[in-house]
Every structure is written in C-alpha cells, then in structure tokens.
Amino acid sequence: MTALLEVDNLSIHFPARNGVVRAADGISFRVDEGGTLGLVGESGCGKSVTALALLRLVPEPGWIAGGRIVFRGTDLMTLREKEVRPYRGRRIALVFQEPAAALNPVLSVGYQIAEGLIVHGMMKKKEALAEAARLMGQVRIPDAGRRVHEYPHQMSGGMRQRVMIAMALACRPALLVADEPTTALDVTLQAEILDLLRRLRDELGLALLLISHNLGVIAETADRVAVMYAGRIVEEAPVREIFRAPAHPYTAGLLRSMPRPGSSLVPGGAPRRLVAIEGSVPDLADLPAGCAFHPRCADVMPECRATAPTCRPLPDAAATTAAAVSPAAPDAASAAPRRVACFLQHDAAGLPRARPRWPTAPAVPR
C-alpha cells in the first residue's frame, strides 16, 4: 500500500525557562492511502500538537524544529506559507474534540460547511450551500435541508460533531485527522460517530489519522497503531499485533490496566483490583533521563536510566507479522514492520534481545 503521508523525524519545540520543551521529539509515522493510523497517548504526550503540525499550525510560541512532513511526495516543510494553504482543510482536514468550541456560534451550520468550498474557490456560494445540505445528509443528519439553516446552539453535541465531520469532508480531503473526535460524547453517540467515520472512510476512500486515549476506540477503527509517550513514539505496529502481543512495557501496561467488558462473565469472577501502572505521566518540561518511561517500568535496566532508546524495527518482526496475517483477511497494513523503542527488545546498536512477554488480559466472549 502506498504512503499518503509520511512524517519523518518530526520535532516540535516550545520555549521554556531553561531551554525547550519537546512536545514531539523526532517522531516518525506514516498513513497509507485509505488506511487508518491510530495515534494513542495520554494527556500531554504531544499527540494533539502533532496533529496541528501536519498542517504547520503549531500554536505560538511553539515551532517545528525539524523533520519532514511528506504528503503525496511533497514535503510540506519546504513550502512557503502561501503554498501550504491549499493543503489546509482541502487535502488534509481536521476534526476536533470539542465541536461546541470549534463552531462559530453566529453563522449557520450550512454556511460553515460551505465556507471551505467558497474559500478554496471550488464553488460559488449558492452551489456550496446546496453541497452543504448534501454533506449533512451524508453524515446522517436527519432533515438536512431544513437544518442547514440552523445555528450550532440549536443542535445537540452529537449533531454538532456530525457538522464538524461534514465540514471536514466538504473539500473532499484525502486525509482526515480526527483528534479525540468522540471524547466529549456519550458512549452511545461515540458508537454512532465511530460508525460514521468508518463508513465514510470506506465509501470515500479516505485515509484517517485517529488520535485517541481510548484503546477500545483505536481497536475498533485503526489498522495500524502508534503509541506516544512523553513526546516520542514508543511503539508502532498493526492493530492486531499490538493488542495481541505488545512490545513496549507502556503499551502492555495500558492494555492490562483498562478493565475489559465481559469481566462478570468470567467463571468465578474477575478480581476487582485492576493491574495499575505505578507513578504518573511525566511533565514534558521535566522529563526523566534516559527512557522517559523508566521510572514507571517494572523491567527497568541500568541502560534505560542512561540512554533513551530509539524507535527501531522489532527484531523478530518478520515472524510475528507472518503469524498475525489471517488467511481470511489479508491485512495490507501488516506488511510494514513493527517498530519499538525499548532496550528490552533491542540493544543500543539495534541488535535483538530476548523478547519479554507480558500477559494480556484474556479476551472475554460477550
């Protein structure tokens, strides 16, 4: 599968009292044409600012300190500001967490959907408004013809998020970047919006970069997953492999710590206590030396305290990949290798080490 977007060694810095804060510290990932990359991370890990950086929209006083953002062969970092504009909203569109904050309260939702088409010179106003109504139908807003004239406050949270998606789709982008698109929504609405995103992706051949802290959301939607911790990507792999056999202790810890639905169906009952990761998420302005996860890692070694591991192909990637591809659904996303940044998997020179296995919670039938 061909790469639509390739991010290579991207660094985003913010000024701090004593030097810089590295919100993204040399991160690399790719999104394939029509594929879905799930970017997982907790608050403050740098995932949202990474999304903005893709369109060179890092908020002041931050800046992109280095790296390449290659979209269909063009490195956006080499373009002049004016030349980036045709990418913003048109080839790469963004959907944010808070639809209430991202919509303009004094403009009708129809106009806001149409605005991109008008600004990018793709349509005249009247035509664009008709297109807005069609898009609202496409994102399953009932009675779109009438609601096109409504204002954001007249709509519920779920409907507003649909408007945001319609707005993002208006210019027929090739890549939709959705930053926690369902976090502000209730669980039944979350299910609807994820359903909608998956359907649109398949119908329109969109590629999706889905940013979320919710592993369930990622498991259901992504075909590849990148896990971010303290400004770095610690692991990247096809979705099935990362959930079946995580290679980084942080990923393994996250998977173990979240309660899985179905625990009451386990014979004898699951223990009430959960398996926690000790400690807390580090402050980007005050990172521990070496691997940023080492103070919380149960398998920490002396070298983890001294040096930060780089994200490298997992030594036994070929073997695990072959095992994960099920014959019924050949998974194109599995073709690219897994990568991990952990000295438990490879030494500083990239040579393989005995691969630790973390028990993952048993899958429970519902």
Place this chain on the structure above:
Amino acid sequence: MSRPGSAAAAGPPLLEVRDLEKRFPIRRGLFARVSGQVRAVDGVSFEVRPGETLALVGESGSGKTTTGRLVLRLLEPSAGSIRFDGVDLMSLPERALRRMRRHLQVIFQDPYGSLNPRMTIGSIVREPLDIHRIGGSRAERDAMVERLLERVGLDAAMRRRYPHEFSGGQRQRIGVARAIALRPKLIVADEPVSALDVSVQAQVINLMVDLQEEYGCAYLFIAHDLALVERIADRVAVMYLGRIVETAPTGDLFRNPLHPYTRALLQAIPVPDPERARERTVLAGDPPSPAEPPPGCRFHPRCPVAIDICRREDPVLREAAPGHRAACHLAPGK
C-alpha cells in the same frame, strides 16, 4: 459481582431512597419568568446495603450526578424520601444533618476543582477531623492526617504542600484521604476517575477497592464507564432521562440485560480487541431533552424494538427475576 460471599447481600439497607424527585425551573425572557420545569430526577428509588458498591450509570442528562447530590443533600429534593442508617435525612434539622454527614462522604470528579488551592493538603485532609472534633488534640489530628496520607499512597511529609504541586492522580488520592478521614459508612463517588489519565485510573480504583475491604464502607459509584462498573460494582442501576430503567446484580445485568437501552449501552462500549467482530445496534437519534420527555416510555423514540403500547404507556419498574427489575413493556415480569 466479583466478591462472592461479600457482606453486600445481607442486612437492612444503609441508604434507602424512595421516589426521589428534583425539578429545576426553566426561566426565560427579560423577567426570568418560570416557563417550565426540567425533571432532572423523576421518581428514583434504590437502596445501598452496608459495604456494597451500587453503580449508578447513564449518559449525560440521565440525572445520575443530580441523584448523588440529592443523597448528599447538596441539593434539596423536590419530593421523595432519603433514609440513611435508619434516619430520615429529609426531616433532620440542620445540626443533626451535619452530625450525620460524618458517615456520608463524597469524592468528586474533578481533582483540580475540588481541593481548595489556598490550603495545604494537610489542612484539607484534617478539615473534616476538625469539624467533627475527632481526636483529642491538634497534634493527634495531625498524626491521623499523616497516617491517612500514607494510607492513600502519599508521603506524609507532603502535608505542607499545596494542591497545585500534585498531579491529577495524586490529587484524587488526597480527595480519597479526605473522604475516608471520618471512616464514613457511605461514600458517594461521582465519576472519581474519569478526569484522570488512563494509566493512573487503575491506581485510584485499586485504592478505593482496598479501602472498602479494610473499612467496609459502601460506595454509591456514579460512572459512565461500564467496563469498569462491571468489574467493581455489586449491583448496577441504569438511568435514562431522570429514571432508573433497569437495576440488577452486576452479573445478571451484564449477562442478561432486559432493557433495550441497557443493551444498547453495553453494545456501545468500545472493546479493546481488534479480533472481536463489531456487532451493535446503533441507536437512532439523540437523547431527548429532560425538559420535554416524550410521552409513553421515554426511550421509545430511540428504541429499536418499540411497539404501540410504548408510545402510549409509561412502563413501571417491575421485577423480572429476583433483584432484577426493568422498566420495559417487553421485559418478562410477574
């Protein structure tokens, strides 16, 4: 669910809530005339037994948080009764109510907004001890505070620090220390971990589970995370638009959900397992406004299996199996 043989099933209820209602006026226009009412909580009855965890689940607007606040008397109920430890809280005079509060504590959702930024964490945790005059002297209370902080996994030397010096998870531990300081019989925990980072949530949950086993306190656990509730609650009550639509022991509810809304909620949980087939009934439409609940069953406009009677008649919560009640015309019942 996961505590076979726990004390949860036996004994008279610790908290008994009957037909609880809370109506908020809707004010409109220049003179803020009352133009209607929102029935945020509309006839809710449940009980919590000593030492058990009852989870109150539902989506935003279901009335679960309001219910918790009514139980704590942080809000005045419009109607209904609340009995706690055999005493009618509604008829209790202010001073007696304050004494009662010793046994009825709260953990709030937002660890950033619920700790006074001008107080050291030592005085935050000591405050309930001061108010209820526990311990003979200030020194004795300070010693208790140190033990409490250590019990929730914080360093006793941290008692001189201020809330802003702590992470979200640590702040929530402080909130837990304050809640258990008086060894209450019931703690109302309103979404105690939903504002925390995923990797920190399990720590706070484990602390709450351990403390319950040590002190035998009961939890009214208000939450929207059903996978978590399934793991830690003894019983569950599902709320929709101000009403309880289904209540059952946790295992029964998850094994055999009787209300179509409960089924939709369970199916909507995203499962962290990419191998699992995705099969769900997506609900049509949005939850209606509690200011204008639909006639008949409140869930009927979104219900995938609604029949004619659902549009006309409001179903009552009736028993379908021992301890398992559902408000649905289609649920089996006596």
